[in-house]
Amino acid sequence: MNKLYFYNTLTRQKEEFKPIDNNRVGVYTCGPTVYNYAHIGNLRSYVFADLLVKILRYNFGKSNVRWVMNITDVEDKTIRDSKIKYPDLAPMEALKKFTAEFEGIFWLDTAKLNIAKPDFIAHAADAAYVKKMQALIKNIFKAGYAYIKDGSVYFDVVKYSKKYKYGLLVDIDVSKLKSGERVDDDEYEKDNVQDFVLWKGQKAGEPFWDFELDGQKLPGRPGWHIECSAMGEAALGMPFDIHTGGVDLKFPHHENEIHQSVIGYGVKKPVNYWLHNEHLLVDGQRMGKRFNNFYTLKDLEEKNLDPLAYRFLCLQTGYGKVMNFTWQALESAAEGLRHLQNQVRGLNSSSKLGFFARIFGKSQVNSKFKNPFLEAINDDLNMPRALAAAQELLKSDLADEEKLATIIDFDKVLGLGLKNLGKIEKTIIPDEIEKLAKARLEARQNKNWQEADRLRLEIEKFGYLAEDTKNGQRISKK
Numbered sequence: 001m002n003k004l005y006f007y008n009t010l011t012r013q014k015e016e017f018k019p020i021d022n023n024r025v026g027v028y029t030c031g032p033t034v035y036n037y038a039h040i041g042n043l044r045s046y047v048f049a050d051l052l053v054k055i056l057r058y059n060f061g062k063s064n065v066r067w068v069m070n071i072t073d074v075e076d077k078t079i080r081d082s083k084i085k086y087p088d089l090a091p092m093e094a095l096k097k098f099t100a101e102f103e104g105i106f107w108l109d110t111a112k113l114n115i116a117k118p119d120f121i122a123h124a125a126d127a128a129y130v131k132k133m134q135a136l137i138k139n140i141f142k143a144g145y146a147y148i149k150d151g152s153v154y155f156d157v158v159k160y161s162k163k164y165k166y167g168l169l170v171d172i173d174v175s176k177l178k179s180g181e182r183v184d185d186d187e188y189e190k191d192n193v194q195d196f197v198l199w200k201g202q203k204a205g206e207p208f209w210d211f212e213l214d215g216q217k218l219p220g221r222p223g224w225h226i227e228c229s230a231m232g233e234a235a236l237g238m239p240f241d242i243h244t245g246g247v248d249l250k251f252p253h254h255e256n257e258i259h260q261s262v263i264g265y266g267v268k269k270p271v272n273y274w275l276h277n278e279h280l281l282v283d284g285q286r287m288g289k290r291f292n293n294f295y296t297l298k299d300l301e302e303k304n305l306d307p308l309a310y311r312f313l314c315l316q317t318g319y320g321k322v323m324n325f326t327w328q329a330l331e332s333a334a335e336g337l338r339h340l341q342n343q344v345r346g347l348n349s350s351s352k353l354g355f356f357a358r359i360f361g362k363s364q365v366n367s368k369f370k371n372p373f374l375e376a377i378n379d380d381l382n383m384p385r386a387l388a389a390a391q392e393l394l395k396s397d398l399a400d401e402e403k404l405a406t407i408i409d410f411d412k413v414l415g416l417g418l419k420n421l422g423k424i425e426k427t428i429i430p431d432e433i434e435k436l437a438k439a440r441l442e443a444r445q446n447k448n449w450q451e452a453d454r455l456r457l458e459i460e461k462f463g464y465l466a467e468d469t470k471n472g473q474r475i476s477k478k
Ligand code: AMP
Pocket: 030, 031, 032, 033, 034, 040, 041, 042, 043, 044, 045, 072, 244, 245, 246, 247, 248, 249, 277, 278, 279, 280, 281, 286, 287, 288
């Protein structure tokens, strides 16, 4: 078994990964807040989580990795916008209908990026999970680290920080903490550390669940952080192996998740490895809905850019590095991806064994080329190095069948759809293109190069490529 390393935010260093349960791994990813389209910055964090899961599956086997994602469907923004869109519906009904629409779009977007569907998807507004969040809040309250104020419940950070370290994922100066200062918003800065909300008392016209604590009736809804503690425990148990999210989630979201679980579930270390992806920037600023500088996959598609080109672009930068988005960079990634796809198509058409042999596993993955690839992906997801290893393979003088089997094996991690390229596509070349291709072939046989060239350009205009290989003319999608 190869060693696997991750940079762990908890220890601020790269560490060897050791799962709690020898050969099984649990991963929890903070899912989207479904009040709008996911922008490509958000999607960078899901490409990252998907890569991580694919790498774990490559090492441990598919069925030994359990990937859990939550959907944040109840919070300030989903409530606000669902009321605007469906003013005539009851608040809970409006919330569910509104968030289901954006969640559907999210799954379509992630599928276009070849992001696997998580094994387990948990919705925060699901009554069964709300019950689990309430049970967790009760535990924290019983342990003496929560208090009720004006119909809401807060976590007592001041009391907690006297006994436990507060500031595990980010450095926090707890000396500035003042007892009884509270924050109701789910998002705030770390220089503004205060007691945070576990349960928000009902506001008029908002969806709510009944809750009773310490003999008091507290209709309301969960705070943001409690959702992930309760759903993580429900889906993976406590402690579990890996938790992911963008760097902005380190504080307060993930920091507070840890402390809720420490008290409420009585575990010292709820999660062993915390992995965070850096941001996607535009003109030096973080891409974000609130900054109004974001693009969605729809924007890419309107420019005729394949969403997978964006995945390819993400692979070219380490997840721990900020990545500045430009259309030019995306266009070069699209070009690079086309080149890679064409290399694979070329192998497919020249391979003696071809598609069926591949399916029946007659060709072998080459270990000499697999090793550097594996080392790269296992070195904290070093995808730029993994892509270089793939290019080394394609440039080598290995037999085409072996090259093909190996690159298709790599694609279990890369997720660039390489397995589906090649012979299979020939069946879906439109008749119009087939006719042009046939005419071009005839022109070439008659040595009418000018006409052959004209036909090649004509074929390209329709988005197809005509190439001459040692096995004859090959038509593929551009
Ligand atoms: P949200 O839907 O706002 O809860 O965010 C979903 C995920 O996207 C979280 O993991 C965020 O940390 C992440 N995220 C938000 N903005 C960016 C960005 N500009 N670049 C990369 N990840 C981001």
